[in-house]
Amino acid sequence: MGGADFLQLSPATAPARGLTGWLADAIRAAIIDGRLQAGAPLPATRLLAGDLGVSRGVIVEAYQRLADEGLVSARPGAGTRVLGISRQAPAPWPAPGHRPAQVRAEPTGPPAERAHPALLPQPWRARAEIDLSPGVPDLSGFPRAAWLRAEKLVLEQASVADLGYGDPRGSRWLRTELAGWLARTRGLRADSDDIIIVTGVAQALALLARVLRDLGEIGVEDPGSRGSRDELAYWGLRPVPVPVDEHGLQVDALGDLRAVLLTPAHQFPTGVVLAPRRRRDLLDWATATGALIVEDDYDAEYRYDRAPVPALQASAPGLVAYAGSTSKTLAPGMRLGWLIPPGRLHTDLVEAKHASDLGSPALPQLVLARLIASGELEQHIRLVRKRQRNRRDALLRALREHLPAARVQGIAAGLHLLITFPGRAGPDTDLAEAILQAGVLVHPLSWHRQRPGVPGIVLGYAAHPPDQLHEATRRIAQVLRG
Ligand SMILES: Cc1ncc(COP(=O)(O)O)c(C=O)c1O
DSSP: OOTTGGGTOOGGGOOSSOHHHHHHHHHHHHHHTTSSOTTOBOOOHHHHHHHHTSOHHHHHHHHHHHHHTTSEEEETTTEEEEOOOOOSOOOOSSOTTOOOOOOOOOOOOOOSOOOOGGGSOHHHHHTOSEEOOTTOOOGGGOOHHHHHHHHHHHHHHOOTGGGSSOOTTOOHHHHHHHHHHHHHHHOOOOOGGGOEEESSHHHHHHHHHHHTGGGOEEEEEESOOHHHHHHHHHTTOEEEEEEEETTEEOGGGOTTOSEEEEOOSSOTTTOOOOOHHHHHHHHHHHHHHOOEEEEEOTTTTOBSSSOOOOOGGGTOTTTEEEEEESTTTTOGGGOOEEEEOOHHHHHHHHHHHHHHHSSOOHHHHHHHHHHHHHTHHHHHHHHHHHHHHHHHHHHHHHHHHHOTTOEEEOOSBSSEEEEEOTTOOSOHHHHHHHHHHTTEEOEEGGGGOSSOOOOEEEEEOTTSOHHHHHHHHHHHHHHHHO
């Protein structure tokens, strides 16, 4: 195969910016729609670069992205080949004869306290001089001026109908803007009619739990988000722990589950990016069994070393219910998010959304649509990403200085990192309590676990300037030295 003909690309259609994404999108589409079959070689990078009139680095980076997604193999010197993706229709939903499993061994652990970290008794939080709870962005950086300007324009221009009970899926304008935004930033394949505006990933999970309740159970990452697990359990789905290792979720442990929730772009709380092989295995598993993958893309905007790996949904929209929100990019208090389910669940989910609240508040949706359309959201995220990267670097410097032997994980993306203490005696809840005595609030890793494992602490760094991160680290080190 030579050149770029098979991709129907030409130098004339190349965008001024984002060449890598443009090329990766075209090749991904060709793989998914079958124009490129398993085993097909991709053109040599030098040849394709010549055909498209772009630098070879663009081609190398695009191939690397597709390898990260598990769509192509990349062995140095052996050329790049397409890997097979399952193209048969997913098995029927739910799988024939499936009965919700009634009996499963109760997971051992976790610590006895029931409260979701967000519901920790206020006095506990008040004892912290420096609150390093993960999952909270820098709220002082909320783009107040841009929001105010956009809201003023929205109020001047909104029609009377915009203020009535609307489509329970949410504002058409926002859904249209989001479809474009998510395609550009996360590779998503959805149009405005596929999207349901919700009040955050939390509501997306609540609606899914309602619609999937006959399954009885759902796999969740272990360790994984305590909040997500509690949300699912509250709405009647039993969260079954599925182990996570250094490659992400252990797909071969999914067994006879018929749904799984995971955070593939940046696993919470370990920070692992789901390995290409695991991505493929997961999609194969879902195709073969008819199971549903619930993709929580909670902080994917913040990848520091390179462009983030596209969403799983980009490879298999029919298998994945994709959920995201503005909680990490703007503020959790906005309660504004989106759910993009496979077609087979769409009607039931819209019905559940309608029954829950008749639709999300109208004005914030219109303001967000305007911020996307004007480019101000993108500008804001770029600014915040830079600030957060600086804060992460400051925390890493402080850790190197005060805790040089610490095992630090999950630094490539997100708003938090994880420190583990293999071999340390005693529960990490005691350690977190001792650190709190020193004025610093961290999450013990076991809060986010269902089964016992290595002790650790999760540190959110987004909300604090470098000097405070340094001070917090100094105090943590002092506690660890005993
Ligand atoms: C992994 C993960 N998923 C989901 C959520 C909830 O997000 P939302 O505010 O969009 O409901 C959080 C909140 O911190 C989280 O950490």
